[in-house]
Amino acid sequence: MAADPDTKRPAGVPERRRADAVRNEQAICDAAMRLLASRPEATMAEIAAACGLGRATLYRHFATRDELVAAIQRQAVDAGAAALDAAELDQGDARDALRRAIFALVGVGDRYRLLARQTALDPRLLEHQPAVAGRLLALIRRGQDSGDLRGDLPPEWILPALAGLLVLALRSMADARFSHELAAERVASTLLAGIAA
Numbered sequence: 001m002a003a004d005p006d007t008k009r010p011a012g013v014p015e016r017r018r019a020d021a022v023r024n025e026q027a028i029c030d031a032a033m034r035l036l037a038s039r040p041e042a043t044m045a046e047i048a049a050a051c052g053l054g055r056a057t058l059y060r061h062f063a064t065r066d067e068l069v070a071a072i073q074r075q076a077v078d079a080g081a082a083a084l085d086a087a088e089l090d091q092g093d094a095r096d097a098l099r100r101a102i103f104a105l106v107g108v109g110d111r112y113r114l115l116a117r118q119t120a121l122d123p124r125l126l127e128h129q130p131a132v133a134g135r136l137l138a139l140i141r142r143g144q145d146s147g148d149l150r151g152d153l154p155p156e157w158i159l160p161a162l163a164g165l166l167v168l169a170l171r172s173m174a175d176a177r178f179s180h181e182l183a184a185e186r187v188a189s190t191l192l193a194g195i196a197a
Helices: 019-038 044-050 055-061 065-086 094-111 114-118 123-128 130-146 155-174 180-195
Strands: none
Touching: 019 044, 019 055, 019 065, 019 114, 044 055, 044 065, 065 094, 065 114, 065 130, 094 130, 094 155, 094 180, 130 155, 155 180
16 A cells, blocks of 8 residues: 555555644634634634634634534534434334434534524535434334334425424524423424324
8 A cells, every 4th residue: 555655654544633633623612612602703813712722723723714613513413413322213102212303403403503603504404414314314214114104205305394493493592582492392393293193
């Protein structure tokens, strides 16, 4: 296998990141989430100060604000996948499992509510996140196979409908119109009223 001349690493082997770089990136994302949730207009310099790092360090990790928000989005997707794992979607009635999935995802959304202000949330977002979409599609299909959910609606129709409701919930929580519990309940009751058998 040929080596990459710049790194002396075999070609095709991913670069191993230093632990302090990973910690700094996590600290930046955490500080940015807290600051941007309360002050959406905060500058990169203010974010650097909030996490106790110099601006040069911040810019080494994230050249632009968009890169920083994209990293927070990736964290949110990873947290969503972990929350769905914890919700044990393969257990019990599919309607109850879907309700648990909704409450889990809204809980994650509550932590990452700044994304509602920082990005154009697209209801097709879940379709491009296989770690989340795959679990939800499997649950929907299980519910249709068992007769718990309507079989006349394609799962590929139900998933973006759920995503649209989750986007609405996230925006409502960001605007402080709904609590996390009320937003989750409204998403669950709206979706299940339409798709339950």
